[in-house]
Amino acid sequence: MGRVSAVRVVVADDHPIWLSGIRVDLGENFVVVATAADAREAVEAVGQHQPDLVLADLNMPEGGGRRVAEECGELAPVVILTVSEAERDVLDAVAAGATGYLLKSTSGEELRSALWRAAKGEPVFSPSLAAMVLTEFRRLKQLTGPTGGLSDREREVLAQVARGLSYREIGEALFISPKTVENHTRNILDKLHLSRKDELMRYAIEHDIE
Amino acid sequence: MGPDAAAIDRGMERAISSFRLVALVGAGTGVVVERDHLVRPWLAAAALAAPALLTIHLHLARSDDRARVTELLVFEAALGCALLVIDGVVYDELRQQSLPWAWPSAAILTAAVLGGIRWGLAGAAVASAAGLIGESLLHGSPQWTTTVASRSALFALAAVVAAAAADRLRQAEDEMAAVRAREEAGRVVHDGILQTLAAIARRSDDDALRTLAADTERELRSYLVAGHQDVDDLPMALRAAASEVARREAVDVRLAVADDLPELPPERRRALVGAVTEALTNAAKHGRANRIVVFADCTPDEAGVTCSVRDDGVGFDGTSPPGRGIERSIVRRMSEVGGRAEIESTPGRGTEVRVWVG
Numbered sequence: 001m002g003r004v005s006a007v008r009v010v011v012a013d014d015h016p017i018w019l020s021g022i023r024v025d026l027g028e029n030f031v032v033v034a035t036a037a038d039a040r041e042a043v044e045a046v047g048q049h050q051p052d053l054v055l056a057d058l059n060m061p062e063g064g065g066r067r068v069a070e071e072c073g074e075l076a077p078v079v080i081l082t083v084s085e086a087e088r089d090v091l092d093a094v095a096a097g098a099t100g101y102l103l104k105s106t107s108g109e110e111l112r113s114a115l116w117r118a119a120k121g122e123p124v125f126s127p128s129l130a131a132m133v134l135t136e137f138r139r140l141k142q143l144t145g146p147t148g149g150l151s152d153r154e155r156e157v158l159a160q161v162a163r164g165l166s167y168r169e170i171g172e173a174l175f176i177s178p179k180t181v182e183n184h185t186r187n188i189l190d191k192l193h194l195s196r197k198d199e200l201m202r203y204a205i206e207h208d209i210e
Numbered sequence: 211m212g213p214d215a216a217a218i219d220r221g222m223e224r225a226i227s228s229f230r231l232v233a234l235v236g237a238g239t240g241v242v243v244e245r246d247h248l249v250r251p252w253l254a255a256a257a258l259a260a261p262a263l264l265t266i267h268l269h270l271a272r273s274d275d276r277a278r279v280t281e282l283l284v285f286e287a288a289l290g291c292a293l294l295v296i297d298g299v300v301y302d303e304l305r306q307q308s309l310p311w312a313w314p315s316a317a318i319l320t321a322a323v324l325g326g327i328r329w330g331l332a333g334a335a336v337a338s339a340a341g342l343i344g345e346s347l348l349h350g351s352p353q354w355t356t357t358v359a360s361r362s363a364l365f366a367l368a369a370v371v372a373a374a375a376a377d378r379l380r381q382a383e384d385e386m387a388a389v390r391a392r393e394e395a396g397r398v399v400h401d402g403i404l405q406t407l408a409a410i411a412r413r414s415d416d417d418a419l420r421t422l423a424a425d426t427e428r429e430l431r432s433y434l435v436a437g438h439q440d441v442d443d444l445p446m447a448l449r450a451a452a453s454e455v456a457r458r459e460a461v462d463v464r465l466a467v468a469d470d471l472p473e474l475p476p477e478r479r480r481a482l483v484g485a486v487t488e489a490l491t492n493a494a495k496h497g498r499a500n501r502i503v504v505f506a507d508c509t510p511d512e513a514g515v516t517c518s519v520r521d522d523g524v525g526f527d528g529t530s531p532p533g534r535g536i537e538r539s540i541v542r543r544m545s546e547v548g549g550r551a552e553i554e555s556t557p558g559r560g561t562e563v564r565v566w567v568g
Contacts, residue, residue: 104408127466162466164503
């Protein structure tokens with residue numbers, strides 16, 4: 001990591017103690033180019049600074065991490081930070097365009113390595129996110145039929161992530177390379193984002209929203 | 211009394227008010243139907259005017275002032291008793307329906323709702339006595355007729371049922387209020403205190419302070435979850451089990467639970483949660499794990515649940531699982547409810563326990 005230029009980050013959180021803490025935790029490979037105290041400020045900051053990575057708290061004023069993911073997900077990888085895994089809002093934010101989420105209790109080293117990979121476009125998948133995504137695709141399948149759903153291999157990969165296996169371990173179990181596993185998770189996330197957009201569009205058409 | 215408890219009382223009051231109106235119409239109809247048996251028609255008409263006015267007043271002007279409500283109740287009860295007595299002097303002995311009909315019951319219902327079973331039964335007793343006097347006047351001598359007996363029984367029944375119903379409604383409302391209060395507390399704790407604790411647990415250089423913050427965070431979380439423990443909900447039960455083991459064994463437990471799990475019969479749910487708890491405890495105690503992941507998902511046919519408990523501990527060689535409890539408490543527990551269990555481990559690479567139940 002050392003030689004490569006630092007990742008430029010926008011951090012959005014309405015808890016000041018957290019904002020100042022995360023700067024310290026990110027270390028020298030990351031530069032915080034802007035901070036924001038709510039979703040609106042975060043979206044503005046992303047437009048202005050065009051960062052390599054956005055860190056957004058799930059629960060913030062003005063629309064929370066979900067809004068940041070929705071409006072900035074295509075400009076930069078958005079990682080949602082949350083204190084608890086057991087929230088459906090997490091899935092909504094990820095489906096809206098975030099690249100994954102991290103628990104705020106994630107230790108410094110794990111946090112830095114996950115964010116470094118996120119900045120390169122790798123999804124940040126935790127077991128609980130994998131379980132939520134599995135459920136979401138089952139729900140979608142019932143709504144829209146098998147089109148746009150997951151392939152058997154993708155479902156298999158998700159189930160392994162949910163069991164707590166690393167990409168390397170999954171690769172060993174499925175006789176594929178860790179890189180291929182990573183590609184699967186990226187495709188899964190892309191499908192999730194697309195399905196959510198489809199859903200919004202269908203909703204708009206059905207309810208005659210221009 | 212919270213705003214919703216007041217709403218429940220208002221609802222019951224409205225129901226009684228409607229009943230009173232219907233009873234008034236019934237009493238009026240009764241006088242018309244029984245007109246041939248009236249010996250004092252003008253007294254009957256005059257006697258019904260007072261309850262008509264009171265019924266309309268009670269229906270239109272609802273009061274939240276308890277003293278005023280009690281006053282009106284006493285007046286209504288007195289009026290009901292008066293009608294039951296007057297019944298004995300306005301009709302001849304051949305009348306089928308009493309003058310006030312069911313109207314006095316409204317006062318008994320109100321008494322039972324306001325003051326519980328005692329007030330209700332007291333009202334029923336007074337009304338029964340008035341009914342006995344009326345019936346005696348009608349027949350010219352004290353008489354314990356079937357009319358008196360069945361009417362007294364109905365009054366008492368109304369009191370008991372109304373008091374019990376009001377009690378149950380208020381109790382349900384209290385429980386709802388407790389759940390809401392806990393949720394509200396949960397939100398406050400979640401948005402504020404847990405955030406701060408998480409920040410301390412990560413930022414502080416002081417090991418003791420970090421441990422304290424992490425422990426407090428876990429305890430708060432399990433407190434928030436505890437309110438749901440008696441709920442027949444598999445994800446909640448798994449969450450409670452995970453946070454309990456995490457707290458007791460100081461191990462990091464991550465949960466990955468699909469949120470469309472099918473509902474399981476209670477004994478299967480208990481077996482599954484019991485097996486998972488056992489697997490978690492084993493992983494922490496004998497496996498010396500740092501992190502355990504619990505994954506719960508639907509079985510492929512979506513009718514059952516499969517659960518995996520995977521740790522990063524020391525593992526074992528497959529022939530001698532540490533902790534003899536595994537065989538007994540996991541495998542047998544699952545097979546007793548028609549489920550299955552499978553344990554897989556490699557030395558140095560952790561252990562995974564998988565359980566299924568239909």
